[in-house]
Amino acid sequence: MKTTHRWxxxxxxxxxVALGIxxxxxxxxxxxxxxxxxxxxxxxxxxxxxxxxxxxxxPFYLLAWWTLGPGFTLRTFFAIALLSLLSExxxxxxxxxxxxxxxxxxxxxxxxxxxxxxxxHQASLGGLNILAVYLERRFNWHASITLLIGDLGIxxxxxxxxxxxxxxxxxxxxxxxxxVVKRYHRPPAWAVPKxxxxx
Numbered sequence: 001m002k003t004t005h006r007w008x009x010x011x012x013x014x015x016x017v018a019l020g021i022x023x024x025x026x027x028x029x030x031x032x033x034x035x036x037x038x039x040x041x042x043x044x045x046x047x048x049x050x051x052x053x054x055x056x057x058x059p060f061y062l063l064a065w066w067t068l069g070p071g072f073t074l075r076t077f078f079a080i081a082l083l084s085l086l087s088e089x090x091x092x093x094x095x096x097x098x099x100x101x102x103x104x105x106x107x108x109x110x111x112x113x114x115x116x117x118x119x120x121h122q123a124s125l126g127g128l129n130i131l132a133v134y135l136e137r138r139f140n141w142h143a144s145i146t147l148l149i150g151d152l153g154i155x156x157x158x159x160x161x162x163x164x165x166x167x168x169x170x171x172x173x174x175x176x177x178x179x180v181v182k183r184y185h186r187p188p189a190w191a192v193p194k195x196x197x198x199x
Contacts, residue, residue: 108176
């Protein structure tokens, strides 16, 4: 039952993230991390977001395997592959017209809640998320801090490729995502320091 719950939650998290990214992509906006980098690079390559997202994450599997273990790595690989597939399906079969500000707010919230589901079930969407989970496990550094730093890097890169209005709207998505993760994500028990004298 526990295993079924975990994998079902990972699938649900990927669905939320895929829908959030699809909303953002429909308005030519960005989000943080490797997904954000993929949304930037589709502006300058012939690859789809799903293809780019899958390829960009390949180097991070070694970090995940060495630092977070094979179980985490396999769940993350599954989540990345599923998100890439869902993104391809949504881009082909779901046509959206949505105001950029609404897409930004909803997209950021959906991606944020999707990430929480993945984090709570020992998985991630690779790239910066792997680093975020690793830093939380190793140094009890809240995942939202790492994601915020990554957001700033993506925004700087976006300034060269997007209009100022697109960058500002994307900033709303970044803020929504970070706010959701910071308020609702709770580090697992092994990441919380024990009080002095506790067994």
